Amino acid sequence: QVQLVESGGGLVQAGGSLRLPCAVSGRPFSYFIMGWFRQAPGKEREFVAAISRSGGGTYYPDSVKGRFTISRDNAKRTVYLQIDSLKPEDTAVYYCAADQISSTYSPRPPTYGYWGQGTQVTVSS
Numbered sequence: 001q002v003q004l005v006e007s008g009g010g011l012v013q014a015g016g017s018l019r020l021p022c023a024v025s026g027r028p029f030s031y032f033i034m035g036w037f038r039q040a041p042g043k044e045r046e047f048v049a050a051i052s053r054s055g056g057g058t059y060y061p062d063s064v065k066g067r068f069t070i071s072r073d074n075a076k077r078t079v080y081l082q083i084d085s086l087k088p089e090d091t092a093v094y095y096c097a098a099d100q101i102s103s104t105y106s107p108r109p110p111t112y113g114y115w116g117q118g119t120q121v122t123v124s125s
Contacts, residue, residue, distance in 0.1 A: 001026045002024070002025070002026040002027050002098065002113075002114045003024070003025045003026050004022055004023070004024050004096050004097070004098060004114055004115060004116035005022065005023050005025075005116055005117070006020060006021070006022045006094065006095065006096050006116040006117065006118060006119040007020070007021055007022075007023075007119060008020040008021055008119060009094060009119030009120045009121045009122075010120075010121070010122070011122045011123075011124060012086050012121070012122070012123055012124070013086075013123070013124055014086055014087055014088055014123055014124065014125050015085060015086065016086050016123075017082070017083060017084045017085075017086065018082075018083045018086065018121060019080055019081070019082045019083075020036070020080065020081040020082075020083070020094055020096075020119060020121075021078050021079075021080050022034070022036075022078065022079045022080070022081075022096030022116055023076075023077060023078050024077045024078070024079070024098060025077065027100070029072075029074050029077040029078075030053055030054075030074050031053070031100050032053065032098040032099060032100055032114075033050060033051070033052060033053055033098070033099040033100075033102060033104075033105050034050065034051050034070070034072060034079040034096065034097070034098055034099075035047065035049065035050040035051075035096070035097045035098075035099065035105065035106075035107075035112055036048050036049045036050070036068075036070060036079075036081045036094060036095070036096055036097070037094070037095045037096075037097060037109060038090075038092035038093065038094045038095070038121075039092055039093050039095070039118075040089075040091060040092040040093075043092075045095070045109050046061075046092075047061060047107035047108075047109070048060070048061065048063075048064050048068055048081070048094075049064070049068050049069075049070035049081060050070065050105035050106075050107070051070045051071065051072050051079065051105075052104075052105065055071065055072045055074065057105070058070050058071075059105045059107075061107065067083060067084050067085050068081060068082070068083055068084075069081070069082040069084075070082075079096055081094065081096075083121070086121075086123045087123060088123045088124070088125045089123075090121060090123050091121060091122050091123050092120075092121060093118040093119065093120050093121075094118060094119050094120075094121055095115055095116055095117075095118045096115075096116045097109070097112035097114060097115050097116070098112060098113065098114040098115075099111050099112045099113060100113060100114075101113065
């Protein structure tokens with residue numbers, strides 16, 4: 001059984017930084033393309049970052065490029081999302097997700113077969 005567990009969320013002031021880890025168990029971590037998504041109240045789930053199986057490729061939408069950094073430590077079976085210069089509009093539940101099937105990343109949530117429970121990030125102005 002594949003399990004993803006996010007942590008690291010909380011209440012942060014605008015301009016601050018957070019690093020969100022997501023630990024993966026149940027299958028070799030290198031099998032997975034990993035992604036991060038977020039969902040604010042009343043909004044659709046939004047893609048914010050993805051990383052290739054080797055960690056050599058990273059992908060971001062223009063909306064977060066330059067402030068979000070995804071990385072992975074295959075030995076620790078963990079993917080990270082570093083968020084800098086936090087803004088109130090970054091407030092959301094952040095989810096990590098794993099895709100075992102695709103050959104390259106996708107920004108579409110249905111592509112990812114495994115999801116964590118989410119961690120809340122709240123940014124105060």
